[in-house]
Amino acid sequence: MELFERLMKLDRRWVFLLLIIVCVWAYASSFSVPILVMPEVQSIYDKVEGLPEGSVVLVAIDYDPNNLAELHPMTYALVEQCWRKKIKTIFTALSMNGPGMCVQAIRDITDSVSRDKEYNGVMYKGREVVNGVDYCFLGYKPYYAIVILGMGQAFNQPYPTDYYGTPLDEVPMMRGIINYDQVDLVVDISGGNITDAWISYGQGRFGFDLALGLTGVMTAQYYPYLGSGQVIGIMGGLLGAAQYEKLTDNPGRAKDGMRVQLPAHLVIILFIIMGNVGFFANKLRLRREGRA
Amino acid sequence: MEFTSFLWLTFGVFVTLCTMSFLYKDNPFYKFAEHLVVGVSAGYFVIILWHQGLVPKLFERLEDGDWYYGFLNSSHWEYIIPAILGCLMWARFSKNYSWLSRWPMALYIGISAGLAIPLEMSNKVNKQLHAMMVEIDWANFFGHDGFNLLDVTSGFSQLLIMVGTISAIVYFFFSKEHTGVFGRVATFGIWILMIGFGASFGFTVMARISLFINRLQDTFDWGGVAFDSTNQHYSGMFPGVFWAFTLFVIGYVVYEIVTYLKQRSATTQ
Numbered sequence: 001m002e003l004f005e006r007l008m009k010l011d012r013r014w015v016f017l018l019l020i021i022v023c024v025w026a027y028a029s030s031f032s033v034p035i036l037v038m039p040e041v042q043s044i045y046d047k048v049e050g051l052p053e054g055s056v057v058l059v060a061i062d063y064d065p066n067n068l069a070e071l072h073p074m075t076y077a078l079v080e081q082c083w084r085k086k087i088k089t090i091f092t093a094l095s096m097n098g099p100g101m102c103v104q105a106i107r108d109i110t111d112s113v114s115r116d117k118e119y120n121g122v123m124y125k126g127r128e129v130v131n132g133v134d135y136c137f138l139g140y141k142p143y144y145a146i147v148i149l150g151m152g153q154a155f156n157q158p159y160p161t162d163y164y165g166t167p168l169d170e171v172p173m174m175r176g177i178i179n180y181d182q183v184d185l186v187v188d189i190s191g192g193n194i195t196d197a198w199i200s201y202g203q204g205r206f207g208f209d210l211a212l213g214l215t216g217v218m219t220a221q222y223y224p225y226l227g228s229g230q231v232i233g234i235m236g237g238l239l240g241a242a243q244y245e246k247l248t249d250n251p252g253r254a255k256d257g258m259r260v261q262l263p264a265h266l267v268i269i270l271f272i273i274m275g276n277v278g279f280f281a282n283k284l285r286l287r288r289e290g291r292a
Numbered sequence: 293m294e295f296t297s298f299l300w301l302t303f304g305v306f307v308t309l310c311t312m313s314f315l316y317k318d319n320p321f322y323k324f325a326e327h328l329v330v331g332v333s334a335g336y337f338v339i340i341l342w343h344q345g346l347v348p349k350l351f352e353r354l355e356d357g358d359w360y361y362g363f364l365n366s367s368h369w370e371y372i373i374p375a376i377l378g379c380l381m382w383a384r385f386s387k388n389y390s391w392l393s394r395w396p397m398a399l400y401i402g403i404s405a406g407l408a409i410p411l412e413m414s415n416k417v418n419k420q421l422h423a424m425m426v427e428i429d430w431a432n433f434f435g436h437d438g439f440n441l442l443d444v445t446s447g448f449s450q451l452l453i454m455v456g457t458i459s460a461i462v463y464f465f466f467s468k469e470h471t472g473v474f475g476r477v478a479t480f481g482i483w484i485l486m487i488g489f490g491a492s493f494g495f496t497v498m499a500r501i502s503l504f505i506n507r508l509q510d511t512f513d514w515g516g517v518a519f520d521s522t523n524q525h526y527s528g529m530f531p532g533v534f535w536a537f538t539l540f541v542i543g544y545v546v547y548e549i550v551t552y553l554k555q556r557s558a559t560t561q
Contacts, residue, residue: 013315013316016315016316020504023501023504023505023508024508027505027508027509027512028512039444066503068506069502069503069505069506069507070499070502070503096333096336096337096340097333097336099340139344140340140344141344141345142341142344142345145404145407145408146407149407160348161348196416199415199416200408200411200412200414200415200416201407201411203415204411204414204415204419205411215499216495216496216497216498216499216502217492217495217496217499219495220488220491220492220495221492224420224423226444227423227444227453228419228420228422228423229423230415230419236495237495237498237499237502238498238499238501238502238505239498253506253509256509257502257505257506257509260501260505260508261498261501261502261505264497264501264504265497265498265501268497
C-alpha cells in the first residue's frame with residue numbers, strides 16, 4: 001500500500017493518542033505563550049474599569065458544567081475585578097445547572113478577595129465579601145426569555161426571593177435597584193442560546209450595555225452583534241478568558257491552559273495538511289492510472 | 293483538603309478516564325459514566341424545577357386556600373388555570389384525550405411567537421441590516437491607527453463586509469444558473485462562507501481542546517493533592533488511594549493490550 005493511501009486509512013485513534021501525548025507533555029512543561037489582547041475583550045475590561053465604586057454589574061451565569069472549562073475562568077477574572085473595585089454584583093443563572101456553577105464561583109472568589117493582592121501595580125486589601133451587600137444571587141428560573149423580560153419590569157417579579165430564600169425587598173443591596181435602569185453593565189457568560197435571548201429580549205428591548213463571554217463553538221456566530229454595536233465586547237473561548245485574565249493581572253486556569261492550545265493546534269493543523277496531501281496525491285495517482 | 297474531598301476528586305478523575313476511554317472503543321466504564329451524567333442531570337433538573345418553579349410559583353401562591361375547595365378560596369385562585377393547563381400536557385399519554393394537550397401547547401406557542409417575532413425581527417434582522425448599510429469610510433481606508441486592514445471601522449473592512457455579504461447571498465440565489473459573472477460572484481460567496489466556517493472550526497477545535505485541558509488540570513491537581521504533605525489533613529491514605537487507582541488503570545490498559553494482541557494473532561493465524 002502506498003504511503004498516501006495509508007495516510008488516508010490511518011486509524012483515528014492514533015490521532016487521539018498523539019494529541020493526548022502532546023497535550024500532557026505541553027501541560028507538564030513550563031513554557032508560556034504570549035497572550036495578545038483583542039479590542040473586543042479590552043472594551044469589556046475598560047468598561048468595568050471605568051465604573052465607579054458602588055456601580056452595579058449583572059453577571060448572568062448561563063452555563064453548565066460541560067462549559068465550565070472555558071467559561072469559569074471568565075467569571076472568576078471578571079467578578080474578582082468587580083469585587084476588588086467594590087462594584088456590586090447581581091448574579092442570575094438561567095441555565096439548568098447554572099446555580100451550582102454560580103455558588104462555586106462565589107465561594108472561590110470570596111476566598112480569593114479575602115486576601116491582600118496586587119493587580120496591575122495596585123495593592124488591594126483583602127476584605128470580606130458579604131451576601132446581600134456586595135452581591136445578590138437571584139438563582140435559576142425556567143423559561144429564560146420570560147425571566148429576562150420580567151427583570152426589565154422589576155427584578156422582584158421573576159425573583160420574589162433570592163437564591164437563599166431572602167425576599168428581594170429585604171436584601172440591602174437591592175434597595176433602589178428596581179430593573180435594568182439601575183444596572184451599569186450586563187455580562188452574559190453563556191454556553192448556549194440564552195445569549196440570543198439576552199440580545200433580543202434584553203439589550204434590544206431595554207437598551208442596556210451588554211457584554212458576552214462565550215464558548216469557542218459559539219463565538220464566531222456572535223461577532224455580527226459586535227459590529228452592529230448591540231454588544232460592547234466578546235470574550236471568546238479559553239483565549240478570551242486568558243486575555244481577560246491578562247488584562248486583570250489575575251492569571252488563572254485559562255492562561256495556564258493556553259500553552260497547551262498551541263501545540264495541540266499545531267498537531268491538528270499537521271493532520272489536516274497530511275490528510276489533504278494524502279487525498280490529493282491519491283486522487284492524482286488514481287487519475288494517472290486511469291481509475292478516476 | 294479532607295480525605296473525603298480527595299475521594300470525590302479521585303472519583304472525578306475516574307469518571308474522566310471512563311469518558312475518554314470511548315476514544316479507544318465502547319466499553320462498560322464509558323457506559324457507566326454516560327448513564328451517570330444523564331441520570332444526575334435529569335434528577336437535578338427535576339429537583340431544581342420543583343423548588344425554583346412549582347413551589348414558589350404555584351404551591352406558595354395557593355397555600356392560603358383549602359384543598360377541599362379545590363383552592364378556589366385562595367387569594368391567588370387564578371393560578372389554578374395555568375396549573376390545569378400544565379396538567380393537560382399529560383393528556384398526551386392517553387390515546388383518547390391527547391387532543392387536550394393542544395390547548396396548553398397552543399397557548400404556549402402563541403405567547404412565545406407574540407413575544408419573539410417583533411423583538412427578533414427588530415434585533416436580528418433590522419439592526420443587522422442597518423449595521424450593513426453604513427457609509428464606507430474612504431478617508432480611513434486602511435485603518436484608523438496606522439495601517440490596519442482588519443480594523444473593523446476601516447473602509448477596507450466595510451467594503452469587504454459589503455461585497456462578502458452580497459456574494460454569499462448570491463450563492464444562495466438558485467433561480468439563475470451560476471455561470472458567467474453571476475457564477476464568479478457566487479464562487480466568491482462560497483469562499484467567504486468557507487472562511488466563516490473555517491473560523492468557526494478553529495474556535496470549535498479550541499473549545500474541544502479546552503475541555504481536555506480542564507480535565508488535565510484537574511488530574512494534575514489530584515496528583516498534587518495526593519502527595520501534598522503540607523495539607524493539614526494529610527495522611528498515608530492519600531498516596532495509598534493514588535497508587536491503588538493508578539495501578540488499577542495501568543492494569544486495565546495492560547489487559548486491553550493483551551486482549552488486542554491475542555485477537556490479532558488469532559486473526560493472522
